Amino acid sequence: MIDPKLLRSDIDYVAERLKVKNFDLNVAEISSLEEKRKALQIKTEALQSERNTASKSIGQAKSRGEDIQALLESVSHLGDQLDEAKASLKVVQESLNDLLMYLPNIPDDAVPLGASEDENVELRTWGDIPEFEFKVKDHVELAAIGNKLDFELAVKIAGSRFTTLRGDLATLHRALIQFMLEVHLKEHGYEEIYVPSIVNKESLMGTGNLPKFEEDLFKLTDERELYLIPTAEVPVTNIMRDEIASDAEMPIKLVCHTPCFRSEAGSYGKDTKGMIRQHQFDKVELVQFVRPNESEAAHEDLTSHAEKILQKLGLPYRVVILCGGDLGFASAKTYDLEVWLPGQNKYREISSCSNFRDFQARRMQARWRNPETGKPELLHTVNGSGLAAGRTLVAIIENYQQVDGSIRIPQVLQGYMGGNSSLSFS
RNA sequence: GGAGAGGUGGCCGAGUGGCCGAAGGCGCUCCCCUGCUAAGGGAGUAUGGGUUGAAAGCCCAUCGAGGGUUCGAAUCCCUCCCUCUCCGCCA
Numbered sequence: 001m002i003d004p005k006l007l008r009s010d011i012d013y014v015a016e017r018l019k020v021k022n023f024d025l026n027v028a029e030i031s032s033l034e035e036k037r038k039a040l041q042i043k044t045e046a047l048q049s050e051r052n053t054a055s056k057s058i059g060q061a062k063s064r065g066e067d068i069q070a071l072l073e074s075v076s077h078l079g080d081q082l083d084e085a086k087a088s089l090k091v092v093q094e095s096l097n098d099l100l101m102y103l104p105n106i107p108d109d110a111v112p113l114g115a116s117e118d119e120n121v122e123l124r125t126w127g128d129i130p131e132f133e134f135k136v137k138d139h140v141e142l143a144a145i146g147n148k149l150d151f152e153l154a155v156k157i158a159g160s161r162f163t164t165l166r167g168d169l170a171t172l173h174r175a176l177i178q179f180m181l182e183v184h185l186k187e188h189g190y191e192e193i194y195v196p197s198i199v200n201k202e203s204l205m206g207t208g209n210l211p212k213f214e215e216d217l218f219k220l221t222d223e224r225e226l227y228l229i230p231t232a233e234v235p236v237t238n239i240m241r242d243e244i245a246s247d248a249e250m251p252i253k254l255v256c257h258t259p260c261f262r263s264e265a266g267s268y269g270k271d272t273k274g275m276i277r278q279h280q281f282d283k284v285e286l287v288q289f290v291r292p293n294e295s296e297a298a299h300e301d302l303t304s305h306a307e308k309i310l311q312k313l314g315l316p317y318r319v320v321i322l323c324g325g326d327l328g329f330a331s332a333k334t335y336d337l338e339v340w341l342p343g344q345n346k347y348r349e350i351s352s353c354s355n356f357r358d359f360q361a362r363r364m365q366a367r368w369r370n371p372e373t374g375k376p377e378l379l380h381t382v383n384g385s386g387l388a389a390g391r392t393l394v395a396i397i398e399n400y401q402q403v404d405g406s407i408r409i410p411q412v413l414q415g416y417m418g419g420n421s422s423l424s425f426s
Numbered sequence: 427g428g429a430g431a432g433g434u435g436g437c438c439g440a441g442u443g444g445c446c447g448a449a450g451g452c453g454c455u456c457c458c459c460u461g462c463u464a465a466g467g468g469a470g471u472a473u474g475g476g477u478u479g480a481a482a483g484c485c486c487a488u489c490g491a492g493g494g495u496u497c498g499a500a501u502c503c504c505u506c507c508c509u510c511u512c513c514g515c516c517a
Contacts, residue, residue: 009479041476045486052486055498059444068497075497224507244436244473365474374455376473 001362002103008034017106020113020324025103033096040089047082051075101205102212105359107324108333114323120336121323126307127316129340130399138343139397140274142405143169145425149275161264161279168423172409173282173393175416177257180284180309184386188305190255190286195235197258198226203238206364208330215265228261232285233383240289240366245379247371251298252289255386257282274394276348281390287383291368292358295380299355303335306351306386312412315395316340318347332357339395350391353384
């Protein structure tokens with residue numbers, strides 16, 4: 001959520017900055033609602049105060065044994081007025097709040113202008129794009145040979161946009177997750193956390209997935225209004241909802257492996273082949289809660305942690321900074337890591353690392369106690385994939401394919417694969 | 427699923443209609459005292475919001491959540507959520 005105080009004091013600045021995200025802020029509507037809010041709130045609180053005073057004196061008179069009839073009559077008119085004022089205030093506050101919950105975060109000054117992902121800016125590349133002396137296959141062609149990757153089976157069990165993995169391909173998938181977790185735990189100083197894969201509305205409001213993006217989610221039909229998580233970011237970030245961290249606890253760095261569920265509504269025809277875009281995939285997520293003045297550095301740091309995984313796996317990639325038009329709702333600044341996929345002959349997103357500043361924290365009331373002021377202040381949240389396991393598996397299959405259709409297993413994973421250095425689909 | 431008990435500040439815990447944003451204790455911070463330590467004495471110590479250029483001040487709200495009764499609700503009534511105990515079932 002954008003700071004309501006900033007919206008009041010400098011709405012034109014906010015409108016200007018949101019244009020970078022191609023968001024058209026309705027300045028007139030907000031200003032008018034805000035004006036009403038102010039008048040109604042002052043009026044309501046004054047009436048409330050008046051009644052409190054009156055009620056107090058009734059109590060005092062009664063305890064002295066005086067007749068309170070006259071006093072009772074003098075406050076009788078207050079009740080209706082107060083109810084009326086409260087009701088109008090509630091209406092205005094709710095509309096204002098609804099509006100606020102739909103406003104995206106203000107982008108960082110470094111965010112380049114642009115309408116779509118085509119205008120994201122490449123910051124750096126790592127690794128050499130592999131050259132093959134044979135005709136390259138994509139992961140579907142390679143893995144389908146021995147039914148180790150079986151989409152038809154998944155269709156029978158669940159439907160389209162699911163997959164089944166079998167044998168050592170399933171093991172490789174698990175090995176990747178284990179490998180990623182251990183690197184982040186042992187080398188990057190994260191603490192592992194295990195969380196629910198089903199969350200409530202409040203949690204999704206906190207991270208910014210609701211109210212605006214309900215169609216991206218799988219909602220349970222249960223009357224409790226629960227949803228499958230689209231990313232571990234939701235449950236993990238919400239552990240700090242309504243909490244105040246001490247300065248000594250900061251920064252809090254968590255790593256979490258979960259399945260992720262996305263409805264992919266509106267992506268018909270996109271990546272229909274293969275396991276690039278699925279309703280369910282596994283991901284290792286990095287989440288940091290940091291002091292406000294540290295989020296910029298933490299964001300760079302966290303991005304480097306995700307990069308490290310690709311480097312250790314020997315997968316070529318590039319880092320792009322998302323332009324305004326492609327930048328997520330809650331994010332102030334996002335770096336995408338894009339891994340090279342020989343089967344598609346292009347870079348594809350495998351991690352998205354974002355600095356949300358206080359946007360999520362304000363929605364969640366996630367705070368830390370600033371030792372300089374002694375007061376609770378909003379903390380900053382930073383997160384990113386480290387990495388998406390399914391897409392990493394695809395990248396390994398395609399980048400490490402051999403002329404005979406087998407797959408070379410990267411050195412760092414061999415320990416998790418019984419020491420095997422290659423995997424064969426035949 | 428059945429039966430019962432309960433949700434109060436960082437923690438414990440009192441509080442059945444007004445003088446309660448809340449006794450008392452613990453913890454924490456500061457001060458005093460004391461060779462050091464321990465013990466002791468004193469003061470302070472919730473959060474959100476409004477008003478203001480800002481601070482101070484003032485005001486409003488908050489005792490699991492939401493409604494209701496009342497001039498007035500932590501306290502009475504209703505609904506929901508959660509926790510605990512016993513029984514049943516179960517990965």
